[in-house]
Amino acid sequence: MARAKNVAEKKQPLNPKTTKFEFGGFFGALFLSLFLPVFTVFINLQLTPDAKFSTDPFYYLNPCRSAGIWIPYLCWFGGLAVFDIILPGKTMFGTLLRDDTKLKYKINGISNSFLLILILGLRWQITEGAMPELVFLYEHHVELNIISVLFAFYLATYCYLKSFIYIGKEPILALGGNSSNVIYDWFIGRELNPRIGCFDIKLFCELRPGMLLWLLINLSCLHHNYVVVNQFQSVNDALLLINILQGFYIFDGVLNEEGLLTMMDIATDGFGFMLSFGDLTFVPFTFCLQARFLSVNANKLGQNKVIFITSLMALGYYIFHSANKQKSDFKQGKLPNLKSIQTKRGTKLLCDSWWGMSQHINYMGDWLISLSWCLTTWFVTPLTYHYSAYFAILLFHRQKRDEEKCSEKYGDDWVTYQKKVPYKIIPYVY
Known part of the structure; x- marks a missing residue:
């Protein structure tokens, strides 16, 4: 069956026509x-x-x-x-x-x-x-x-x-x-x-x-x-x-x-x-x-605000960097003990540690980083918070795109994965 599927995939055109449009076409x-x-x-x-x-x-x-x-x-x-x-x-x-x-x-x-x-x-x-x-x-x-x-x-x-x-x-x-x-x-x-x-x-x-x-x-x-x-x-x-x-x-x-x-x-x-x-x-x-x-x-912050903002940036960076490194190490076979789902395509979906908390835990870390930057202007003007708002929309859109592609790619295995890791970005929230 797997061999027949591979043969069928290879018969598909190299550059198929686009039928699904994003951003409103x-x-x-x-x-x-x-x-x-x-x-x-x-x-x-x-x-x-x-x-x-x-x-x-x-x-x-x-x-x-x-x-x-x-x-x-x-x-x-x-x-x-x-x-x-x-x-x-x-x-x-x-x-x-x-x-x-x-x-x-x-x-x-x-x-x-x-x-x-x-x-x-x-x-x-x-x-x-x-x-x-x-x-x-x-x-x-x-x-x-x-x-x-x-x-x-x-x-x-x-x-x-x-x-x-x-x-x-x-x-x-x-x-x-x-x-x-x-x-x-x-x-x-x-x-x-x-x-x-x-x-x-x-x-x-x-x-x-x-x-x-x-x-x-x-x-x-x-x-x-x-x-x-x-x-x-x-x-x-x-x-x-x-x-x-x-x-x-x-x-x-x-x-x-x-x-x-x-x-x-x-x-x-x-x-x-x-x-x-x-x-x-x-x-x-x-x-x-x-x-x-x-x-x-x-706009002067003072010591306490500087410490708070720096700590928020450090937390976001720790989540972002360590989660990405963990996934990279897993793909290279360096973390065989982590739980995963074996898919019919022959690949594995990681669902343990950072990646058992949410499907895109790295996105949460990245957004916390963006918020720390905006806080350097404190609450003097809303204009400088444009980046954090834009980034939240971008990450949400990317998550939706990724979910759609993975659903088509993995089929029933993706349904099983979503049951094990139900949260999209923020654990226990979304």
Whole structure:
């Protein structure tokens, strides 16, 4: 029976047509593609209303007129791409694809992070703390936000067109992005793993240009507060804390990038405007909202609040990191004593320890981390809590997507698993 099933599976087309639509299909994809870019600019303007930017809608579309913004951004993106290719790292394989192959990935987050820290340290010494690059980033924050939206649009369009133009082997398309609806497939992502030679566009965008730009934006806010506002005399404790907490999170993600190879974004989602915009705009220009607010608002926390917020972050990180590590170790056969369900597909569903408490216990840890960041602004403004609210919706949506896919994949075994682990994210609550 198992052999007959495998033969039947192999007879299926490599790139089946998409029949199930997410985000409301065509109209949902169109709405999000228009609304989210406007929202990112709007919310940044609400927190820093004196930001510099041109109100001429054609200014940024003309690279000759806006070269002073386009060139620095392209140098940032292109420079990181070159470093990603030439810097040393270890080779790892991704998940098994539908054509029974695995893609090679170069994992070099350590060397990239070390180089960035070295450059920042040297620039601080050479400029005696002036750091003109951080000043530029702070002063042109909204303009760079707009440029990143346009670049994400161009990159998504390039990847969409590239999926139709190939020589030899047909590219593997994302199961959710092959509907023949141009707007929807462009938004979701048609090709699963768009590459230029050995350069993987999706993995690069997940951790390099957006995540590291988020770090630099936070540092630009800290620099502005310390150098410009307080004249090298003091720094806002809340602003310093958000830089430390988010800086730790960013470097932890970059240094442990191999964990992405099995995650939904890399393993199953195509690379379209949804991920392009999310990686290049939404992450750096909305996750930094706490730092942007604190750079111009003297909100001091004090020792007790700092300890509370740091403890909440530590708790969230402990749950998130230890749960993910436990699942990774289990998949590698390092934890054979943990209880699991043997599925008809030959794989096992872990239902013990962390993963006996809820189906996505790591999501709960990740959300607690997001809440700790928002609390650095305490309750002065609701705008900075946007991230935690958005993240809750994102995690809920991901849980629903994962549940639907696992139900189709495992059938009756998934029903048995849900009886053993009934809670989705928060134990005894949801």
